Amino acid sequence: MNRDLVFGAVCLALAAGYYLMAAAIPESALSDAVGPQGLPKTYAVVLGALSLVLIFRSWNPRFSVSAHRVPIMRVAGMIVIGAVYLAVVPWTGYMLALAGLIAATTYYQGGGLNGRVALVALSGAVFFWILFVAVLGIPHPPGIWPSLF
């Protein structure tokens, strides 16, 4: 399996799905000659055609680019850390959630899990709170704490 073949196949599927969604856009009485479906359908057709070119080209050994192993679990782990942050921030509040994100990322990147990491994570969260909330005046989720006190 080579990379161009995979990318071409994914884009071909995407083009097909996008075309079907574009075709489902309702007509409007205000519609112009092109309409809201016009360009999206064209984009889908062009992407589909380019995907086919890439797929056919990938069979040529001269263009073949072999897939190599990627640290997919490591990369997925980083996204999971971000997703968990998003899930907990409304409850724990910005500062605590951010401290968790910093600590988890540091640990995940091989920085260990010890008192120093915890201290850096807490200091970092305080620093970002001061920067965004206190200095720039941008509200971040306070969490459940205000309702408790």
Add this chain to the structure above:
Amino acid sequence: MLLLLTSIVPAACAGVAWGILGGALPGISPSITMALLLPLTYTLEPTVAIVMLASTYVGAEYGGSIPAILIRTPGTNAAAATVTDGYAMKLQGRAGEALGISLYSGFVGGLFGLGVLVLLAERLSTVALAFTPQAYFALGVLGLSVIASLSRESLVKGLMAGVLGLMISTVGTDPVTGLTRFTFDSPDLLSGIAPILVMVGLFAIGELLAQTGEPGWQAVEERARIRFPGPAMWKRIALPQLIGSIIGTFEGVMPGGGGAVSSFLAYNEARRWSRHKEEFGHGSPEGIAAPEAANNTVACAALIPLLSLGIPSSNSAAVLLGGFLMHGLLPGPMLFVQDTNVVTGLFAGLLAANIAMVIIGYLIMGPCIWLVSRPKPYLMAFIYALVVSGVYAIETSEFQVGLALGFGVVGYAMRYFAVPLLPMVLGVVLGFMVESNYRRALVLSSGDHMTFVQDRISAILLTVAFVFMLGSLVRHLRRSEL
């Protein structure tokens, strides 16, 4: 004058400092440094925000040379040409001198680029008042034609990335009928996907993911202090600086040129014209002066097509375009008519940034060395924290943070599949302009497509776009790199 002193100069200084620190971190390119700053500028006055972002670009181009000279690891792609002679000078105990030449040459190149920018940008935009929807559509097509030259390795993949970007731009409310498209009934998508989310995702989060599992970089073991060149050295490096500045100007204006290409070209030309050819590769001051002047010239020259035509010629210019859009400003012909204060402020800010770079570059050396020596896991964690905090700050929306994370995955996948990122960004930022003006023009002409040929400016721009795409296609076919 008051705004200049109280806001623009501090913004330029802050941007330069941020840029130097970001540029000094290996793997963090100028565009990523700018993308990280982008959300933080949301609450600032537009001119101040734009000056800060443009100054970051200026600072980052110099910052990249610091680890290139000290630890043989270029902080930015553009600094790769500085590694050879910079590190050789460091081994000879001349690290301070090398850093001084780099900083001084960056200053000279930056001023040269700014001069060209001021001279050319406004002249190119004088056709502004004659622009019709047809001409704006053609301008968008010309911008998209840049994709062909940005797709160095594979034209097909570059075009696919561009079309994917155009598809992303169709999400939200239809520009003519007001119908919603591709929103999946989510109110968060009604106003479309902001280009800034795509840029932060593709550039910053994508790079963060790509760096996962990569080994850390070498720590700086010694304290270096900048030594500025004296008059004899000024004389010796004047010609390579001029060569670098001229090459940087051309490469900055050319789509896909950028700092890296200009640095290597400038290095080669400086060696060709040098009286001390034998020193190149063994610690030649000219081998630092030429590429550093070139990449700092690019930081200003790249703004010429952006400001005058609204076309970003590099990743960093695309992020700056995102900054303009975020503040409701549309770079292009009308910018010089409707927002003259922004343009004047930007020019003044860039002058301040180039001067500030010399002072801040000298003062910030210690913090830079400290930062580069931090363990990579901590740096990655802080960058991640900055990204999620910054993206949330744009519209205080957790949905947008999730969206940026999603584009981060897309950015990582594109790196893996060797698909260029900039075509997708171009598609996203130009998609709305292309579609809305295409359809408006057809409404005005009762559906007659000949209107795009009958409008003189539109016809010229479309011809240039066609020639441009044809040229790129021929070049790709010759190299058999479709």
